[in-house]
Amino acid sequence: MSLIENLKWRHAVKAYNPSEKVSQENIDKIVEAARLAPTSSGLQPFKILVVENQDLKDQLSEGALNPECMREASHIIIFAAWDRYTAERIDKVYDFTTDERELPRGRFGSYTDKLKSIYLEEEAEKNFAHTARQTYIALGLALAQAAELKVDSTPVEGFDNAVIDKVLELEKHGLRSVSLMYVGVSDPSRDWIAPMKKVRVPKEEFVLEYK
Secondary structure (H helix, E strand, O other): OOHHHHHHHOOEOOOEOOOOOOOHHHHHHHHHHHHOOOOHHHOOOEEEEEEOOHHHHHHHHHHEOOHHHHHHOOEEEEEEEEOOOOHHHHHHHHHHHHHHOOOOOOOOHHHHHHHHHHHOOOOHHHHHHHHHHHHHHHHHHHHHHHHHOOOEEEEEOOEOHHHHHHHOOHHHHOEEEEEEEEEEOEOOOOOOOOOOOOOOOOHHHHOOOOO
């Protein structure tokens, strides 16, 4: 099945069957798709947290707009961005990159100096706005991979970030939550949107073409 057909198949699941679990193999594939996502300057300024533990899901659900959905999903994938750029973070990424490519450290020094001159002078909130945007590329690829695997999922922005950050102690890791992805097996009896027609704005209204 093509990517387009897989995307036509998927929908944002509204209720999960708590007795069903997604295989670790499929979770690994979804996470790997997110890990391979492109990011600005290749910095990957975020981390992915995968929560299967039920006690943690129960605690996290206190910040959810649809707490049952969060509690009953097989897994919760959290996309958490760096709270800000630092010289150490930039250098760590580029040291790793040059080591992996068997290049001398500092090979991209002029470029990393430029990045530092831009980001380190910015306010933390502006930094975070940039790192947070990078997570959405990864979220999109994770959703597409789940669709290819025929794994039900729900992208989530409507939640109390403070609750998520506190429960997972993200501050001590220099991270802030941005978005979530529920993964599981839909409960057809309660997933009210499943039988409905998928609706998107028509192409002729959605796309402006300049030829």
